[in-house]
Amino acid sequence: xxxxxxxxxxxxxxxxxxxxxxxxxxxxxxxxxxxxxxxxxxxxxxxxxxxxxxxxxxxxxxxxxxxxxxxxxxxxxxxxxxxxxxxxxxxxxxxxxxxxxxxxxxxxxxxxxxxxxxxxxxxxxxxxxxxxxxxxxxxxxxxxxxxxxxxxxxxxxxxxxxxxxxxxxxxxxxxxxxxxxxxxxxxxxxxxxxxxxxxxxxxxxxxxxxxxxxxxxxxxxxxxxxxxxxxxxxxxxxxxxxxxxxxxxxxxxxxxxxxxxxxxxxxxxxxxxxxxxxxxxxxxxxxxxxxxxxxxxxxxxxxxxxxxxxxxxxxxxxxxxxxxxxxxxx
Numbered sequence: 207x208x209x210x211x212x213x214x215x216x217x218x219x220x221x222x223x224x225x226x227x228x229x230x231x232x233x234x235x236x237x238x239x240x241x242x243x244x245x246x247x248x249x250x251x252x253x254x255x256x257x258x259x260x261x262x263x264x265x266x267x268x269x270x271x272x273x274x275x276x277x278x279x280x281x282x283x284x285x286x287x288x289x290x291x292x293x294x295x296x297x298x299x300x301x302x303x304x305x306x307x308x309x310x311x312x313x314x315x316x317x318x319x320x321x322x323x324x325x326x327x328x329x330x331x332x333x334x335x336x337x338x339x340x341x342x343x344x345x346x347x348x349x350x351x352x353x354x355x356x357x358x359x360x361x362x363x364x365x366x367x368x369x370x371x372x373x374x375x376x377x378x379x380x381x382x383x384x385x386x387x388x389x390x391x392x393x394x395x396x397x398x399x400x401x402x403x404x405x406x407x408x409x410x411x412x413x414x415x416x417x418x419x420x421x422x423x424x425x426x427x428x429x430x431x432x433x434x435x436x437x438x439x440x441x442x443x444x445x446x447x448x449x450x451x452x453x454x455x456x457x458x459x460x461x462x463x464x465x466x467x468x469x470x471x472x473x474x475x476x477x478x479x480x481x482x483x484x485x486x487x488x489x490x491x492x493x494x495x496x497x498x499x500x501x502x503x504x505x506x507x508x509x510x511x512x513x514x515x516x517x518x519x520x521x522x523x524x525x526x527x528x529x530x531x532x533x534x535x536x
Contacts, residue, residue, distance in 0.1 A: 286518055293521040297346070300528040304481035306350040307343060308503070310495055311336070313487030313511030320511075325368065329375055331513035340428070342517050344392060346524070350427040350475055352399075354495050358435035361404055373406060376432070380412040387419075395423040399471040400434030427475055436497035443469035472499055479503065482527045484520075486512045502534045 297303070311332060318328025336353065343351050356372060383389060389396055397417055402410040413432075446469050450456035456465070472478035480496065480503045488509040492500070506523045508515075 286516075290518045290521065293518060293525060297521050297524045297528065300525070302528045303347045303524070304504075304527055305348070306352070306475070306477045306480045306482075307348050308352040308354070308480035308483045308496060308500070309339070310354045310483070310485040310493060311512045312485055312489055314513055316487065317511035317513045326371055326375075328513055329372060333375055333379060335513055335515055338517075339515070339520065342520055344426065349425075350429070350477060350480075352429040352431065352472075352480060352496070354431045354434070354493075356400075356432045356434070357494060358401065358404070358433060358438060359494065361433055373409060377406075377409055377412070380409065380416065383416060384412065384419075389416075389428065390419055392426060393423045394426040394428050395420045395474075396428045396430070397471075397474060398430050398432050399439070400432045401438065402433065404433040424476075429472065429475070431495065434495075436492075436494045439471055440498055467498070470498060472496075481532075482506065482523065484508060484523050486510055486515055486519075502532070504530050504532065 314328040314332040315325060317331070318325050321328075340351060355376075360372075361369060398413045402413060405413075443466060447456065447461060447466065451458055451461075467473060467478065470478065479499050479501070483492075483495075483500055483503045483505050485491075485505070485507050488507070490507045492505075504527050506526050508519055508523065510516075510519055
């Protein structure tokens with residue numbers, strides 16, 4: 207408790223320091239508009255010397271560009287390092303780490319546009335963030351991770367050039383994993399959920415090979431939703447059930463939720479229902495992701511693009527999850 211209080215005091219002192227106040231005030235004036243520093247979202251407590259108009263407003267994350275400037279400011283002041291230590295202490299002491307975290311990886315294109323860089327840079331930065339995110343999960347004890355990487359809607363509605371770019375990056379990372387075996391070293395069972403027949407043959411074969419190499423592991427699980435759609439998964443499960451009923455392998459009266467789940471693509475998991483679903487980019491929707499499995503999941507929507515998703519954002523999502531009371535419909 208003392209350590210956490212000490213970190214909090216240090217954080218508040220840094221936030222309230224003359225340098226912090228001066229830089230924040232200059233930032234607001236230079237932009238010619240209000241940049242809101244929420245006590246909860248950025249500094250935990252408003253510096254008393256900030257202009258009243260700045261401290262009075264709330265919801266700075268609704269202004270994405272200014273929010274990103276504010277995050278950079280806090281990082282430059284060293285606030286985030288202190289805040290991250292405080293958050294990690296709270297999360298680890300909370301004891302309720304979700305066993306299954308699912309993430310909708312959103313915002314790569316918008317991040318690239320706002321940074322003024324080619325679209326490919328946005329997707330590559332997003333791919334690197336996935337590698338970091340998996341390490342954070344392993345470090346904190348999350349056993350199962352499901353990532354929404356490419357939907358069936360993406361395949362049908364985005365330009366052929368963008369799809370080829372995405373598939374090229376996926377191909378590179380598959381080749382890298384098959385050569386270096388980082389997930390094998392960590393004993394992670396990998397499974398692609400979706401419809402691989404919609405992917406190029408070499409990518410589909412690479413996915414199958416990675417699944418074969420890791421199918422004996424049961425310590426950690428990584429599911430990559432690629433060419434995936436939640437409605438299509440449910441329809442496919444219903445068709446398979448109907449086929450088994452016609453063949454006499456299953457009785458109609460025996461079908462219930464438990465039986466139905468055995469026909470879903472997550473049936474191999476010890477916990478197929480994500481405890482926590484995170485979506486980045488500020489969008490507040492599910493987008494056809496794990497429609498059956500997330501019926502009672504806790505949802506956290508973050509106003510940060512995936513390529514700039516930080517460990518501190520993950521810790522905040524975990525703390526939000528820990529503070530909620532899960533009722534499972536009761």
